[in-house]
Structure formats: C-alpha cells, structure tokens
Amino acid sequence: MLWAVATIVFVGIRLVPGDPALAILGGPGSQASAEALAAVRAEYGLDQPVLVQYGAFLGRLVTGDFGESYVLRRPVADVIGAQIGATLALAAASLVVAWAIAIGLALVSTGRSRWARSIGGGIETVAAALPQFWLASILVIVFATGLGWLPAVADGTPAGVVLPVLTLAIPVAGFLAQIMRESMLDALAAPFSLAARSRGESETGLRLRHALRHAAVPGVELSAWAFGYLVSGAVVVETMFAMPGLGRTLLQAVTLRDVPLVTAVVLVVALAYLVVTFLADVAATLIDPRRRDAETGDRPAPTPRAEVAA
Amino acid sequence: MTALRLPTARETRRRADLLSRLPLVLAAVFAVLLAVAAVAPGILAPGSPTAIDPAQAFAPPSTEHVFGTDESGRDVYTRIVHGAGPSLLIGVAATAIGLGLGTLLGLLAGLGGRVADYAVGRTVEVLFALPGLLLALLVIVLVGPGPVPATIAVGLSSAPGYARLVRGQVIGIRATGYVEAARVLGHGRTRILARTIVPNTARQLLVLATLGIGQAIVWASTLSFLGLGTEPPAPEWGAMLNAGRTYLQVAWWMTVFPGLAIVGTILAATVLGRALERRAGGLR
Numbered sequence: 001m002l003w004a005v006a007t008i009v010f011v012g013i014r015l016v017p018g019d020p021a022l023a024i025l026g027g028p029g030s031q032a033s034a035e036a037l038a039a040v041r042a043e044y045g046l047d048q049p050v051l052v053q054y055g056a057f058l059g060r061l062v063t064g065d066f067g068e069s070y071v072l073r074r075p076v077a078d079v080i081g082a083q084i085g086a087t088l089a090l091a092a093a094s095l096v097v098a099w100a101i102a103i104g105l106a107l108v109s110t111g112r113s114r115w116a117r118s119i120g121g122g123i124e125t126v127a128a129a130l131p132q133f134w135l136a137s138i139l140v141i142v143f144a145t146g147l148g149w150l151p152a153v154a155d156g157t158p159a160g161v162v163l164p165v166l167t168l169a170i171p172v173a174g175f176l177a178q179i180m181r182e183s184m185l186d187a188l189a190a191p192f193s194l195a196a197r198s199r200g201e202s203e204t205g206l207r208l209r210h211a212l213r214h215a216a217v218p219g220v221e222l223s224a225w226a227f228g229y230l231v232s233g234a235v236v237v238e239t240m241f242a243m244p245g246l247g248r249t250l251l252q253a254v255t256l257r258d259v260p261l262v263t264a265v266v267l268v269v270a271l272a273y274l275v276v277t278f279l280a281d282v283a284a285t286l287i288d289p290r291r292r293d294a295e296t297g298d299r300p301a302p303t304p305r306a307e308v309a310a
Numbered sequence: 311m312t313a314l315r316l317p318t319a320r321e322t323r324r325r326a327d328l329l330s331r332l333p334l335v336l337a338a339v340f341a342v343l344l345a346v347a348a349v350a351p352g353i354l355a356p357g358s359p360t361a362i363d364p365a366q367a368f369a370p371p372s373t374e375h376v377f378g379t380d381e382s383g384r385d386v387y388t389r390i391v392h393g394a395g396p397s398l399l400i401g402v403a404a405t406a407i408g409l410g411l412g413t414l415l416g417l418l419a420g421l422g423g424r425v426a427d428y429a430v431g432r433t434v435e436v437l438f439a440l441p442g443l444l445l446a447l448l449v450i451v452l453v454g455p456g457p458v459p460a461t462i463a464v465g466l467s468s469a470p471g472y473a474r475l476v477r478g479q480v481i482g483i484r485a486t487g488y489v490e491a492a493r494v495l496g497h498g499r500t501r502i503l504a505r506t507i508v509p510n511t512a513r514q515l516l517v518l519a520t521l522g523i524g525q526a527i528v529w530a531s532t533l534s535f536l537g538l539g540t541e542p543p544a545p546e547w548g549a550m551l552n553a554g555r556t557y558l559q560v561a562w563w564m565t566v567f568p569g570l571a572i573v574g575t576i577l578a579a580t581v582l583g584r585a586l587e588r589r590a591g592g593l594r
Contacts, residue, residue: 134569228441
C-alpha cells in the first residue's frame with residue numbers, strides 16, 4: 001500500500017511541468033546560471049535516468065530518509081518529527097470530544113419525543129455540513145471576540161486548545177452521530193431490544209446498555225475515516241489558530257511548492273491512516289464479538305454518504 | 311371567549327407533514343435563489359460586486375448595506391450574490407470531473423475483467439489512504455494554485471468515491487436478469503452498456519452527485535480560503551472568507567454572511583439529495 005502511494009507520488013512529481021532543479025534554486029525568477037543548475041542536478045541525482053531515480057527514491061524512503069526540504073534546507077524527517085506530535089495529539093483529542101458529542105446527539109435523536117428526534121437530527125445534519133474554516137471563525141467571533149472567554153489563538157495554555165479541538169470535533173461529531181443514529185434505530189427495532197423491554201429495562205437503560213454498543217461499531221469503523229478528516233482539517237485549524245503542527249507545515253510547503261516536504265507529509269499521513277484503519281478494525285472486533293468468527297473479507301469501511309461522493 | 315378546541319387528527323397530521331416537509335421546502339427555495347444568483351445576479355443585487363467606496367469601509371450591516379461592507383467599502387451582500395456563480399461553477403465542475411472519471415474507472419472495474427478490476431480497486435484504495443484535502447493539496451503542489459487547478463484537485467479527490475459506487479452498482483446490475491436478457495436478445499456489449507447498465511446506475515449517481523456538489527463547494531472554498539484557489543477581490547465565497555479572516559476582530563459580517571451562503575448551499579444539497587434518494591428507493 002505505502003509502496004503504491006509512494007509510486008503515485010513519484011510519478012506525480014515527475015509529471016510536474018518545469019525543471020525541479022530550477023524550483024530548488026528558487027523558481028523561474030531566480031535566473032540561475034547553467035553551472036548552478038548542473039550542480040543542483042548532480043546533488044539531487046536529477047541527471048540520472050528516471051528508473052535509477054525511482055530506485056533511489058524508494059531506497060531512501062525505506063531507510064526513513066525523505067530528503068531535504070527545498071525551502072527550509074533541513075532534513076524533511078527532522079521537520080516532520082518536530083511537528084507530528086502536536087498534530088496527532090490535536091487529532092486524538094478532537095476524536096475523543098467528537099465521540100462524546102456524537103453519543104449525546106445520537107441518544108437525543110433516537111429519543112421517543114418527535115421534537116427531540118427532529119431537532120437532534122437537524123443538529124446532526126447542520127454540524128456535518130459546517131466547513132471547518134468557517135466554524136473556526138464563528139467560534140472565534142463568539143467566544144474570543146464577543147464573550148472574551150477563550151483566546152483567539154492557541155497561546156500554549158489549556159484554554160487555547162479548546163476552540164481548535166471544538167472546530168475539528170463538531171463536524172466529525174455530526175457525521176458520527178448520523179451513522180450511529182441509523183444503527184441505533186435498527187438496534188431499537190431488533191428482537192433483543194424487545195426482549196430487554198419485556199425484562200423491564202427502561203428506555204434509557206436499553207439505549208445505554210444495549211443499543212449504544214450496537215451503534216458504536218459503525219461509529220468505530222468510521223473513526224478511521226474521521227481521523228483522516230481530522231488530520232486534513234488540521235491544515236485549516238492550525239493555520240487559523242496559529243498552532244505549530246504538521247498541517248501548518250504542509251500548507252506552507254504547498255504554498256512554497258516544497259515538493260520533498262509535501263511528499264513526505266503525504267506519505268506519513270497515509271501511513272498513519274493505514275495504522276488507524278487497522279486499529280479501528282481491531283476495536284470494532286472487540287466491541288462486536290460476532291465479527292470474531294465472521295470471515296474478514298474486503299468489506300469497505302463505511303463512509304458518510306456525502307463523503308462517499310466527495 | 312373562545313372555546314378551547316383540540317386539533318383534529320387531520321390537522322395534527324397536516325402539521326406533522328409540514329414539519330417534515332419544511333426542510334425540503336426551504337432547500338428548494340434556497341436552490342432556486344442560488345440558481346437565479348448564478349445565472350442573473352443583477353436581479354437580486356443590481357450593484358457591482360467590485361465597486362469600491364473607501365469612505366464606506368467596514369460599515370456594519372444597515373438598511374443601506376444589509377450585510378455590511380468590506381475593507382474597501384464593497385457591499386458584502388452584492389458580493390455574495392455575485393459570488394454564487396463562481397462558487398457553484400467550481401463545485402459543479404469539480405463534481406463533473408470526479409463523476410466522469412469515477413464512472414469511467416468504475417465501469418472499467420465492473421466490466422473490464424479481473425485484471426482491470428484489480429488495478430482499479432487497488433488504485434482507488436490507495437487514493438482513499440490520502441484523506442480529504444490531502445490529495446487535493448498534492449495536486450495543487452504539482453500543478454500550482456489557482457481556480458482551475460483547485461477545481462481539478464477537488465474533482466480528482468472525489469473520483470475514488472464515485473468509482474467505488476459505480477463498480478458496486480455495475481457488478482450488482484450485471485448479476486440481474488435483464489442484462490442476461492439483453493445478451494440473450496443478441497445485443498452487443500456497447501449496446502448493453504449504454505442501454506442497460508448506464509441508465510441503471512444513473513439514478514444513484516444523481517443522488518450521490520447532488521450530495522457531492524455541496525461537499526465539492528466546501529472543499530473548493532477551503533482551498534480558496536487557504537489562498538490556493540480563487541484570489542480576492544474576485545467575488546467567490548471562500549476567497550471572501552479568506553479576506554474576512556484578517557478583519558475577524560473588527561468586521562464579523564465579512565465572515566459570517568459568506569459562510570452562511572456556503573452552509574446554506576451544502577444543507578440545500580444534502581436535503582435535496584436525501585429527498586431524491588428516498589424517491590429513488592434507497593441508496594443501499
């Protein structure tokens with residue numbers, strides 16, 4: 001898998017119109033001399049045949065050597081190593097908060113009252129539709145500029161993290177709640193719910209003790225997708241709140257067309273995504289014992305419907 | 311004195327109907343407004359979206375400027391209305407690219423035999439490992455920023471989703487009786503493809519594309535917001551939000567209203583897409 005991602009990235013880089021050596025020297029505006037270009041080509045191995053370059057590219061990746069950033073003039077691995085912790089922590093915290101909100105929403109929107117269902121369902125739809133960059137601005141306007149409760153930028157204090165985490169968590173919570181509601185409604189109509197009711201289980205107890213577990217499975221499977229969404233959302237959120245992290249680094253690298261850095265970030269995120277997908281699979285199996293015996297086929301993880309298209 | 315009257319059963323039902331139809335009605339109204347704004351923005355906002363008036367800079371919402379003005383005194387309402395066209399165009403074009411490419415890949419995988427299926431399947435899987443914006447950012451770094459690259463980037467990143475759906479549909483349809491019937495009738499491969507398989511996937515694709523347009527608009531505006539798509543002062547919603555970000559502390563209206571336009575568009579797309587889905591008899 002990673003090999004395939006790496007190959008696509010490599011082919012992509014080679015397809016770029018323009019001379020990479022020129023890009024390293026600062027783009028077409030830099031008026032680099034022919035000697036300087038030749039020196040850069042030799043330094044980065046750009047004068048070798050494409051297949052040799054491809055082999056060298058893969059070889060370096062295996063040893064964790066992503067090359068040197070064109071712009072920062074530092075090994076890419078160092079840059080990523082310094083930034084990745086903050087982003088993973090942000091994504092993890094947001095996922096936890098998203099789960100908490102989603103469980104609450106799913107419980108409300110599968111409630112007995114018609115109004116609770118409509119309003120809960122409406123909140124889910126709206127939450128899932130909110131673009132992160134706008135949500136971030138609105139949260140800043142309300143809680144930082146308006147009420148003055150929280151800082152508008154991540155200033156390193158615990159309070160500074162609240163708005164970034166909420167920005168990332170709310171849309172994900174909307175998606176999670178939608179998918180959990182569906183399987184929760186299925187569960188509430190299932191024979192085991194009838195059995196629980198006839199044992200005298202209360203409606204709340206039924207939801208908390210039986211239906212929630214049932215609903216958690218697709219939610220957990222969706223979490224792998226959610227993680228990817230959170231990491232790409234980190235690009236927006238880290239930029240908005242001036243936080244250090246991989247997302248902001250990636251945006252800067254994209255803006256400056258720093259190809260080695262972008263390549264490496266993309267590969268690292270793909271790796272992280274694969275790991276999280278695996279973890280989500282394991283977690284889903286732990287929650288739902290039926291899956292242990294079931295054959296583990298090529299079943300695609302569920303994605304929210306809007307996202308299947310996007 | 312009026313007697314207390316309980317609503318009749320019929321009235322209750324009608325009220326319930328209204329409650330459940332309300333989102334659909336609102337979505338339809340919003341969609342019509344959007345269409346008008348996209349085709350003939352002058353009807354809804356006669357002014358120029360780029361006319362500057364420095365004396366009126368940062369005017370808060372008032373009767374003269376309902377949504378306020380921006381840093382150069384341009385009317386935010388006019389810009390939102392005129393921004394509908396570019397914003398929708400990017401969303402629709404990106405969806406068309408994703409849909410076209412995805413359908414092609416999906417048909418190839420579903421009809422082209424085991425090798426093609428394997429190759430497409432793996433490619434789609436690999437692309438899925440590059441979540442969300444990441445693939446789009448990769449395209450931008452390779453092609454460079456701008457509205458056209460942003461559209462292509464968003465379109466490409468949505469293609470794997472469509473490809474997966476089409477492949478599933480095609481495999482499902484191939485197993486049905488009518489494809490076999492067409493074959494028994496002696497119809498050629500192309501004819502079966504064009505007359506039997508494609509029309510049967512079209513309905514689900516339409517549903518998905520409706521839902522997808524909203525998402526494509528969000529992504530395209532995110533790219534503009536990050537400064538990688540359309541650039542100000544062109545009236546495009548993401549670019550307007552990008553400009554508004556600088557003045558978040560002084561001019562909230564520059565951020566709130568263009569964002570509401572985006573959110574309204576996604577919600578309208580979602581609600582209409584779901585209604586279509588119900589009429590199509592369920593997506594799954």
